[in-house]
Amino acid sequence: MNTNNNKLVKLINAGFRQNNKWLVEGVSLEVEKGKIVTLIGPNGSGKSTTAKIALGIYKNIEGSVEKYTNKVGYVPQKISIDWTLPLRVNDFMVLTENIKDDAINEALSLTGVIHLKNKNLGNLSGGEFQRVLLARAISKKPELLVLDEPVQGVDYTGEIALYELIKKISDTLNCGILLISHDLHTVMSATDHVVCLNGHVCCSGSPSDVARNNEYKTLFGEQASQILSVYEHKHDHEHSHEGVIKKN
């Protein structure tokens, strides 16, 4: 009877306003099982806000969110752990769900931090902590993974390995992934659907569409800015410095 079997979360014209300022508005997107949807856009364009709307963290939103699963794994962009909490990696892994030790070990091994299992969370480096965050999110075997810049601070080789891991997880667990990333290489190679945000949805589509339209070769060029500029020429409007939209 359920025709939405593959749907995990759907945003319909969703937006969020704080202190009378729109952080993001008019976002419609859909994450399905086994698919990776990537949000790209400049700083302050509402990527994290969109993720939080999808997760139900923001309550008073415009538009609507339809969530079809409760098995969610989340890697937030910013997280600070208080020193008043004596918390080891192992304690952190079971924070929101009791997970078997095997699954904990497996997830920590996959992200390459099994040796840190009994370390205090406060003593980890930024990159190590990021790997733990990702391990925690995938160890729950979620149906929906929301990854907000999941490899920030991770060393370059680790970055590639972790993105491969994310791609693999989406296949093996058949889970849907909402990914926020600055790495356009990854976006273009592993993603099923790209949404470009700048306070609203500037453009969206499959990466191959985007690539075909925008000189695929250049997309994988060395400079990300170059890639972005090629990608952005598809826009039908411009932004003033205040973010006001000017139709071309």
Added chain:
Amino acid sequence: MFDDFFIRALVAGIGVAIVTGPLGCFVVWRRLSYFGDTLSHSALLGVTLAYSFDLNIALSVFIISSLIALILIQLQKKTNLPGDALLGLLAHSSLAVGLVVIGFLTFIRFDIMGLLFGDILAVTINDILMIWIGGALILGVLKLIWKPLFASTVNYELAEAEGLNPDKAKAIFTILMAAIIAISIKMVGLLLITGLLIIPAAMARNISDSPQKMVLFSIIGGLLSVIIGLFSSLEFNTSSGPSIIAASLFLFILSLLKIKQSVQLKN
């Protein structure tokens, strides 16, 4: 054997310490020390109302403390005052109103010192029953909300995103705070209850590397504080509350030595 007032106080105190251990950890983790103070200061008003209308003291304290917590949440939403100013406002005004009401109740002889600092002579069999049954209930509920409460203490957004309903857990925890104050007021006195919540937990923090250990050490610290405190209260004829808190301070100072040791080991 419960005929002896000292045994009664000991049994009651042990019951209180087992409950304040885990709750105190959350008070420390969630930075709720002043919140605890506010609730316990408002307890005096609860006590006076209990005398005025001939109600059960613990029940009356519980209701008033819960009410104050609700008022606080409303004030936080509706005013632009900082949280600590609101807490101070409610703590001192409810304490003041409680004392004023006592002034009017000239027909009842109040043991103000006992109310403020605890009185082991006053612990009855009924109090013991209330502490142990109430305490078991508090711990039972805390166990039920542990996951969402702890997860949201570490990170609210993670808990919310992964479907744990942290707001509900927070509201229930507030009620548990009012409940522990209600059942322990006779033992420790309303000025010092927060001390029994915070100091053993702070001591435990110094010697723990995981949340479970901290809860365990916090309970043990509370138990030792109560036992040492009550014995010295008997020995030196001091109020039970201050004696218990002084004992917990002693344990805290000992735990500092352990920190110093581990720092030296690292160097």
